[in-house]
Amino acid sequence: MAGTAVLLGMIGVAQPIADAQQPDTTSVQPSFTQGEAQSGITMLYQWKGNNPRTANVGTITSPDGREWMVPAKTHFQTAMKAPDLYNEANGVEPTGIADVDLESIPVIDAGGDELFAAYVFGDNYFEIYVNGELLAIDPVPMTPFNSSVIRFRAQRPLTIAIMGVDWEERLGLGFEKFKGASFHQGDAGLVAVVKDAAGETIAVTDASWKAQTFYTAPLKTKDCLVLKGSLRDSSRCSTDDVDDGTTHFAAHWPIPKNWAAVDFDDSGWPNAAIFTNEFVGVDNKPAYTNFTDLFDDPKADGKFIWSSSLVHDNLVLMRKTIGDRHNE
Template sequence: MNGHTFTTAIATTVLLAINAVTHPVADAQERDATPVQPSFTQGEAQSDIVKLFQWKGNNPRTANVGTIKSEDGAEWTVPAKTHFQSATKAADLYNEATGVEPAGISEVDLETVPVIDAGGDETFTAYVFGDNYFEFYVNGKLLAVDAVPMTPFNSSVIRFKAERPFTIAIMGVDWEERLGLGFEKFKGAPFHQGDAGLVAVVKDAADETVSITDANWKAQTFYTAPLKTKECLELNGAIRDSSKCSTEDTADGTAYFAAHWPMPEGWAAADFDDSEWPNAVTYTNDFVGVENKPAYTNFTDLFDAPQSDAQFIWSSSLVHDNLVLMRTTVGK
């Protein structure tokens, strides 16, 4: 997310404090699993560049994808291999690009939103604000993807039928302009480290909240950049912690590194074993920086309801971790 700059000292202090609560070091050290070593790339992706979306309005951005080879010869799609070009786009809750700009939830006509069959007779509605892009699954079935990969900042609504319990899985992507490096251009800085975050609320047909994003979700990282050095990345069992890596902008980040892990087969399925994944880390609205984004602030009565206040979630680093898979089970 552009528009919110961190200092290294503040970011490190806050993230370490959050990590201590969400997945304590002692817990990680008790795991016997050998860390899955990442593949490292260095520099910017130059191959197979494809334009997915271009926004020419306020804060213009172009969302591209490309490929890059790692030191071990593997090829990676950056920032992520998505279904943006082929999947159903989520309906707009708020989207400046399409002119859908309600002042609040009372102006949203849910009856115009199609209901997607995820296997079951009960109807649910999911509201999602993701920085920048998400893909939404129920019991392994891809229901919809974000309509805007990067900017303008938008929010989405997805209606579906399912049977409790059901598993929600979300792929979150923090987009980048320097493909393979995790950098974007911001206020004249050609190598700025943007940040991420995702918040979601799920309601049933009676308008009762059945799920919110919080620290009970699981969240695992599969692409992290920019890394000034490889050594700043800490691996311990299933923990892939980049929170100690530098968050400073730079005049030239072309020699920075990125770490990649392959996404596991069936990661969105209900029976996928995510028990070794770390819990999601939660972040406040102020920390994420949403005060100037009406796609969120127009719906604070929804996302920040007093009795069911959804929290922004991600991995241990909003800044570095660009591809994060998140999961929860509703009604178990």
């Protein structure tokens, strides 16, 4: 059932990387589409509570004949849902980390004997891999804003790969509805903290992560997008809401089939951009603010990361490799 954590007993099994969307490519040239997706519309999830939203996916075809799923091709209908840290939709609303029964969270086998816990808050949706294995996916694609905790056993070094999706309601355009505006440009961001069995933080999201965008919208004009080497920079594009955005453009790039693998070469990807809590706007989201001692620990402060633009970049892949105990 959508929005409900799937518990595969106390030991879950990580899933191998699934089929690729497109072959690997080093080309910086995107495929552009214009207008709203009209085909293959499927509802994945609907939230009818405060700030009701419906998370749909659809397909759109670019002039070069490629079909793109927007906002992203996900494993939402097939993969294990990440257990809740905080999720209003499931009635899981602890006031802080002390109220969370960590031992009740199932442990996923990712091919190792060391125990870890990953805490993730994503705006809006994430899928997390460790050493090439899909561990779990966000149980809520859009709203309500939620956070998750994923316990797993793995072998160091750890290659953590996360797909982040900023969901949209105008499929293929990157717009959402907001306070009466039908063409509002929403924003994104993701923060994660990984701890070992002793409770020591071994990784946080920061500027040392790699982050690359694969779907960027809305673009009022194509030429606002700066392409240079592996850089796909949309930060100069307009962020203004509009009365009618149906003629705006979107840029799409194929996702490498092995992007989450340990041996994938991400050296050409840009480093992640970091954003402040204030810029992301999490001060009214208890899925985050109830756990600031976790995410904002002064000794290991997890930063909100994304690619060049929180507003325009809607499908972002992020990676980080964590060494052994002596070389973290």
